[in-house]
Amino acid sequence: MQFSIAFPLAALTLLISTITAQAPGSQCGGIGWPGIMFCNPGSVCSKINDCEGLHGSLADQM
Numbered sequence: 001m002q003f004s005i006a007f008p009l010a011a012l013t014l015l016i017s018t019i020t021a022q023a024p025g026s027q028c029g030g031i032g033w034p035g036i037m038f039c040n041p042g043s044v045c046s047k048i049n050d051c052e053g054l055h056g057s058l059a060d061q062m
Contacts, residue, residue: 022035022036022037022038022039022040022045024040024043028045029045029047030049030050030051031050031051032051
């Protein structure tokens with residue numbers, strides 16, 4: 001029974017985080033950041049300093 005509930009819940013969580021994810025190149029964190037902190041699948045949030053993070057793709061990191 002637990003698996004039958006866990007899978008739809010995980011799928012819903014992924015869907016919501018994708019819908020509310022920050023656009024690549026946008027700020028995604030920092031001290032007191034009230035905005036979106038989720039990244040699209042295949043993207044990362046890179047720390048620039050304590051007050052700002054920059055959202056980009058994994059390809060940008062290579």
